[in-house]
Structure formats: C-alpha cells, structure tokens
Amino acid sequence: MMNCPYCKITVGGKHSKCPFCQSRLAGKPEEAYFPKQMILKFQSFVYKLQLFIVWILVILALGIDYLFNMPLGPYDGFHWSLLVVMWLFAFEFGVMRLFKKGMDAARVLSIVVVLIMVMLGVTAYYFGFLQFYVSWIMPNMVMGTMIANFVFSMIDKSGNAMAYLLTNVLMGIVPYIVFYFLKKNCPVEWIVCLIVSFILFVGAIIFRGREVVYEFQRRLSV
Numbered sequence: 001m002m003n004c005p006y007c008k009i010t011v012g013g014k015h016s017k018c019p020f021c022q023s024r025l026a027g028k029p030e031e032a033y034f035p036k037q038m039i040l041k042f043q044s045f046v047y048k049l050q051l052f053i054v055w056i057l058v059i060l061a062l063g064i065d066y067l068f069n070m071p072l073g074p075y076d077g078f079h080w081s082l083l084v085v086m087w088l089f090a091f092e093f094g095v096m097r098l099f100k101k102g103m104d105a106a107r108v109l110s111i112v113v114v115l116i117m118v119m120l121g122v123t124a125y126y127f128g129f130l131q132f133y134v135s136w137i138m139p140n141m142v143m144g145t146m147i148a149n150f151v152f153s154m155i156d157k158s159g160n161a162m163a164y165l166l167t168n169v170l171m172g173i174v175p176y177i178v179f180y181f182l183k184k185n186c187p188v189e190w191i192v193c194l195i196v197s198f199i200l201f202v203g204a205i206i207f208r209g210r211e212v213v214y215e216f217q218r219r220l221s222v
Helices: 038-067 080-099 105-127 130-155 161-181 188-207 209-220
Strands: 002-004 009-011
Touching: 038 080, 080 105, 105 130, 105 161, 130 161, 130 188, 161 188, 161 209, 188 209
Parallel strands: none
Antiparallel strands: 002 009
C-alpha cells in the first residue's frame, strides 16, 4: 500500500502521486482496483484523429478556393469549397451518431441515409444532374434503406427498427402519389420502389404483425 508522508494517508492501487498534495507516494504499489478502459481510449483517439483530419480538409478547401481563387473544372466563379465543407460537416455528424451511445443500427442507418440524400440533392442541383438524382439515385437509396431496415426489424428485439421501416415504406409510396397528382410520368425506379414498399409492408405484417399494429397505435395515439 502506498502512503503520503505529508497528508498521512494511504492510497491503494498504482498511483505515483498523492491525490491531495500531488507529492510522490512512498511504499509498495498494489494491483489497480479497476481495469483500464483501453477500448474507450482507442475510440476517443480515433474520433479525435478523424475530427482533426476533417478540420484540415475544411481549412484547405476554404483556403484554396477563396485565397488562391482556384475554380473547379468549368465551374468558374462557383465556390466549390462550400460544398466540400457541407459534405465534411455531414460526415462529421454521421460519425457523431456512430459514437453516440444507445443508437441502434436502424436509427443510425436512417439518419445517415437521409443526410446523404440531402447532401446529394444540393450537390446535384449545383452540378446539373438533379433530374438523374431524383429519378434514379434517390429511389435506389430509399429501396436499399427499406430492405436493410426490414432485415433489422426481423432481428431487432426491442422493436425500434419497425418505426424506421414503416417510415421508409411511406417514403417509397409518397413520390408515386406526387407524380400521379402532378400528372407526370413516374420514373421506372420509383415504380419499382413502390412495389418493393408494398412487398416489405406485407412482409412486416406477416412476420411482425403485432409490432406493426402497436407502432400504428403508438404513432396515431389510438
């Protein structure tokens, strides 16, 4: 047992200094009372490292764009660094969700996909492929998220994944309704997405009928 000659106290574990006066302890150290949290320290280091890299990229992008006035390809006068910063901050937000405790897989996936869809929408608008994004990229992302959340809802014991599955199903149905009322031809990918939405909804009722009913009752307060 270690002891402090000034405070006249004994200190257990492998401490080298007194917790009160910070003087060097005398005596023989003992085994540590608590195990070292190496996993948490490693996660903290990884998080700080990626945060440092993100800020390096943010500073470089803003500096090259505004200080050196270097355009991106044919887009002269367009401040491309703002898009880079937007994507980096979105990436950082997604990383924060991953490191946050109590975040289940369905919730993390849904938040990250929605964030990426928004970022892609803004990028597509400025780079001129918005029509392709809305007609092809977006429905495929919705279908992929639906299928993943359907799998999560089948293996999830807490039932939290069902809410995200039903939300994704709604996202797959609404675009077809919008195109119908606007009297415009619905893209093929959105029609496929509509079919997948109904298939997964029927599958959820067959395999998790009570959870589907409970989710509707909870959300609609009935």
